[in-house]
Amino acid sequence: MADLTADLGFIKLKNPVIPASGTFGYGGEFLRFFDLDLLGAFVMKGVYLEEREGNDPPRIRETYSGLLNSIGLAGPGAEGLTTIIRDVALKTSTPIIVNVCGGSDEEYLAVASIFDDMEEVAMLELNISCPNVREGGSCPAQSPHDTGRVVKLVKENTKKPLIVKLSPNVSDIAAIAGSAEEAGADAISVVNTFLGLALDIEKRRPVFKNFFAGLSGPAIKPLALKIVWEVANAVDIPVIGIGGIMTGRDVLEFILAGAAAVQTGTVNIVEPTGSVRIINETMELMDQLKIKSLEEIRGGLKI
Numbered sequence: 050m051a052d053l054t055a056d057l058g059f060i061k062l063k064n065p066v067i068p069a070s071g072t073f074g075y076g077g078e079f080l081r082f083f084d085l086d087l088l089g090a091f092v093m094k095g096v097y098l099e100e101r102e103g104n105d106p107p108r109i110r111e112t113y114s115g116l117l118n119s120i121g122l123a124g125p126g127a128e129g130l131t132t133i134i135r136d137v138a139l140k141t142s143t144p145i146i147v148n149v150c151g152g153s154d155e156e157y158l159a160v161a162s163i164f165d166d167m168e169e170v171a172m173l174e175l176n177i178s179c180p181n182v183r184e185g186g187s188c189p190a191q192s193p194h195d196t197g198r199v200v201k202l203v204k205e206n207t208k209k210p211l212i213v214k215l216s217p218n219v220s221d222i223a224a225i226a227g228s229a230e231e232a233g234a235d236a237i238s239v240v241n242t243f244l245g246l247a248l249d250i251e252k253r254r255p256v257f258k259n260f261f262a263g264l265s266g267p268a269i270k271p272l273a274l275k276i277v278w279e280v281a282n283a284v285d286i287p288v289i290g291i292g293g294i295m296t297g298r299d300v301l302e303f304i305l306a307g308a309a310a311v312q313t314g315t316v317n318i319v320e321p322t323g324s325v326r327i328i329n330e331t332m333e334l335m336d337q338l339k340i341k342s343l344e345e346i347r348g349g350l351k352i
């Protein structure tokens with residue numbers, strides 16, 4: 050049987066499939082569907098220092114083969130999340146990743162510091178690519194300079210491995226990824242959602258109060274795959290590929306493009322057991338194609 054382990058350097062995961070932030074609740078919600086131990090790791094919904102209500106409805110709209118969301122990072126705040134994590138960690142030994150948000154560099158550091166002290170947390174994912182927050186949200190992923198500054202600050206003052214999650218809504222993602230690497234990031238995750246627009250023709254208004262919303266799902270897969278390939282060629286740290294992954298075949302495409310592991314997002318919303326199906330399909334396809342390990346094909350795209 051194929052070896053499914055995914056090597057991120059600082060940690061080895063039993064398989065490459067990691068449910069993505071915001072699409073998997075806080076993990077515990079999925080316990081009635083499957084054993085969380087089946088996953089490579091999982092990411093908590095993004096968290097700020099204080100509790101947030103998020104954006105006014107509507108928050109979700111389906112598109113052709115995709116999903117637009119404007120949740121606005123609703124959540125219990127960092128202290129509230131520590132309790133939730135302690136509870137879910139009792140039910141699984143799968144590594145837990147906290148998605149750290151902030152409205153300023155200081156807030157990013159304050160949130161990261163709270164989870165840095167928790168043994169139940171394996172890694173931090175710095176979400177510097179907030180597409181759905183209009184006020185009080187900083188988006189350092191818009192520039193190499195801001196990315197470098199916030200990553201350096203958090204990295205120098207925390208101990209946990211730091212994944213930096215980048216926005217696709219930029220003109221030179223390779224430069225931004227390079228800046229995150231230089232500032233000490235242990236891995237890069239790409240991509241967060243693409244900005245999109247939904248219109249209501251009757252009201253002649255945008256559907257979402259925030260105007261733009263974040264597009265995810267199969268619609269973005271080719272775009273995400275291109276970015277993963279670009280970033281994997283620009284940095285030496287591991288890249289975690291995200292965007293429209295729905296099948297085991299998609300997983301292997303991202304690995305071939307250079308990803309060391311992947312995150313599954315929208316699939317968890319439309320099919321709660323989707324991530325487990327994807328793990329099984331990845332294994333079956335590797336056996337079928339006689340691929341012995343992920344390392345055998347990682348970044349091995351023939352050009």
Ligand SMILES: Cc1cc2nc3c(=O)[nH]c(=O)nc-3n(C[C@H](O)[C@H](O)[C@H](O)COP(=O)(O)O)c2cc1C
Binds near residue numbers: 120122269291
């Ligand atoms: C409803 C929803 C909420 C999300 N919330 C977060 C979040 O809190 N933090 C974050 O970094 N990304 C968030 N994302 C982005 C996903 O983690 C992922 O990067 C994106 O959906 C692309 O993957 P997919 O096409 O497989 O869904 C959210 C996505 C959706 C659909």
